[in-house]
Amino acid sequence: MPIVLIVAEQQPDGNLRKATLNAIGAGKQLAEKAGAELHIALVGKDPAKVADELKGYGAKAVHVGAAPELEHYLAETYAPALAALAQELKADYVGMASTAQGKDLMPRLAARLRAAMATDVMGFNGSGADITFNRPMWAGNVFAEVKLTTPVKVFSLRATEFPAAQGGQGAAEVKAFTPKVEASKTKFVDFKEVKSARPELTEARVVVSGGRGTKGDFKEIEALADDLGAAVGASRAVCDAGWVPNDLQVGQTGKVVAPQLYIAAGISGAIQHLAGMKSSKTIVAINKDPEAPIFQVADYGIVADLFKVLPELRSELAKLK
Amino acid sequence: MKILVTAKRVEDPESKIKVKPDGSGIVQEGLKYKINPFDEIGVEEGLRLVAKHQGEVVVVSIGGKEVQEQLRHALAMGAHRAVWVNHTGPLDQLAIAGLLQKVVEKEKPDLVILGKQSIDDDQNQVGQYLAEFLGWGQATFASKVESLESEQEKNKVPALVVGADGKTVRVIREVDNGLATLECQLPAIVTTDLRLNQPRYASLPGIMKAKSKPIEELTPAKLGVDVTPAIQVLKMSAPPARKAGIKVADVPALVEKLHNEAKVV
Incomplete structure (x- = not known):
């Protein structure tokens, strides 16, 4: 059975980024069209709490990779960890919400998998092995239907175009894995949060x-x-x-x-x-x-x-x- | 230091983009072309870094002979020389990053600066693919803390700072809910966000000088890169139009509509 792997995102404060739920919602749509299983991946220093939260969204499994080297998000460390998991699972589709992290990470992950990628996907067409992606071009003045011809297909998702997945749908199996850790040529220095009492x-x-x-x-x-x-x-x-x-x-x-x-x-x-x-x-x-x-x-x-x-x-x- | 900067040719962001009736592409007639605005910011940042640290800015573009216009534009801004990868026909991000990888291996720059995305296909991928292909560090969406027109602009710390030993670059990035700072070992890849700087205008002497600056011609075949696209655009369409709205006479009428018709308040 083909596999759709959705990458979950932890905020710097450790909580789940809400757009992840929209990405899971999108992953479900794709899995249904492609006749695929939905899996969720999460890596970080301390992903356990969020992993537990992700159990109830109807995925087959939640794959959780913890390593101290993954404390601060860096494309250079997260991409190898997630690419190794995608390869081990033989994932056919790998997607994530188009957050700042999603936009930074997914192309690097795609490059590692030698996969073509569609950015800001707004919907899926077709069925079975013949899936195409809808995405905006020219600042949203054009909608394009695109086909990716590499064996693995990577995409980022425009979260606002997909309903958030609803919880309470059984308990997915949480599978711990040891993430592949690679040395990084980049060092995290700091993150300055812009705080606001208003919603995001x-x-x-x-x-x-x-x-x-x-x-x-x-x-x-x-x-x-x-x-x-x-x-x-x-x-x-x-x-x-x-x-x-x-x-x-x-x-x-x-x-x-x-x-x-x-x-x-x-x-x-x-x-x-x-x-x-x-x-x-x-x-x-x-x-x-x-x-x-x-x-x-x-x-x-x-x-x-x-x-x-x-x-x-x-x-x-x-x-x- | 040597800085390689990309200069993609794109439709002028101010032009009205229309899809052809058969969905095969956009209507080309009457369009004007420019250097991708994010790349132009990259050229500016490269010039500022070289002004401080010596060295040269090499600008690269991929496309038919018309992309020489964008290369000349970057040269007129002050870039030192240009590399043109001569290719017509569609290219995807895997191919573009593959071509740039070969150019980088040939030029051996200390830093490659690319726009975070081009405003035509809006993919936001090439910098990250290139970083992975080269095994280099990446700092995407480089940005400034303050507004471009604010008083603080003149005095503040730039978003890209090369370390005293010339071996690292510290980059302030715009991310969700804040600003992240990374330090990359050189050589590294940086992609620019909109607010990194305000690109200079090319001066008249700059434009004159640009005419005699060298443009080296390369081809995908010469670089040994297979550019068969793995991304196929099957069909383009205009976004669905919103149904025509109405103008209401006053605020009570607006609130009535929002409450009873749209049911959002």
Whole structure:
């Protein structure tokens, strides 16, 4: 039986990165189409806790490799460890969420397996041995159906395109393995976390984003976000101007989000911004310029000044409660 | 130090990309071409490092003769010489990394800087493949802590710092929820994120000088690399259009729609 191997990711704080569940959801879709078994892999210094958490998602097995050398994530040490496992399992497909780690690691892993890779996969087509991948090109202006002709096929997954796997589906067998450890020419120096009390941008149910129209004043954006339990986002122009930190950037060159509700305030809607939020379920645009391209993708638009609309929106929303 | 930088030819990011009706590719008519913006950032970073540590920046591009435009652009910015791998037809990331591996083995640079991805196929793979093929360290998504236009820009620590002994490079990387710093032994692979630097404009003397800088021509056959693609693009299509939305008159109307129609608040 063919094997789909999904790589799980542990955050620096030791918890499971939530996008892993979307990757497992995607792995299930692929396994069903390919008539394959789903396996999950996890390596690190102390992966036991997370491994236990991964048992209930309907995989055949969770493969856990612990080694002190794998304390800090490095592509150079994680790729050989995971490649050796993939080879031992004779995995046909190896995938992971397109997180920063997924994007850094998977191509190196693919190179080690002499496999071709598809990045940011949004869906699978075909059945049995004849599987193709859907992925975006040109900043999401083109969707391509691609076929990988190497024996092993590697991919990263756009997490927002797949439902998170649901737990409580039996207990997968947890199999410990000894990861292949290779010396690394790279040393981990440090990780500086940007802390926020708000939800992670890519995981939030609601995102409130500001653009040039804010003129750098994000108070109203933040107030609305906090009322809604939302994450704060921004356009590239705003980040480049230094008004807000870059990790708030939504767009092709920033984060790709797909929340239930996306509120774009004072954002004109450059192609590259749209590429990062077009998959949101409901989009609200607030802009003074009735011709702004953002209105072409918005479900609901208001042509008005955001500094008038946002306070009023907050008081109207408060009435619902 | 010797720095090798890539310069892929891509569609101008400002151009409107349309898919051909038969799905075989994109409409080429009326498109303008540029150096991949992430590669241009790589050229700039290479020039800054060489200004500090001496040496040369060698720029490499793969494609038909039209890619000489992008090589000349990099030379006009200040790169010292160029390598052109002459090839027409589709190439996948395995082939590109294979070709670059041979160029690296020939040139023996201390550092290779590539854009983290090219803005046409958006694969974000070649730097990592190349690092693995060479057995080198990699630091992807090199970035700066501060905004490019901020006051701090002038005084802050650059994202790429070569060690005093010239044997390592320390790189600040943009990752999820923060910034990670790595130290790679040289030679190493670095890929650039958007905010690493603001590329310079080519000066008029720079453009004049670039005309006489050498471009060496190579081919996949000369480099001994099989470039048969293992990635086939079967079909392209336009992304599904969102259904046309409406403009609402005021905030109460908006809240009513969000509550009763979209049911998201």
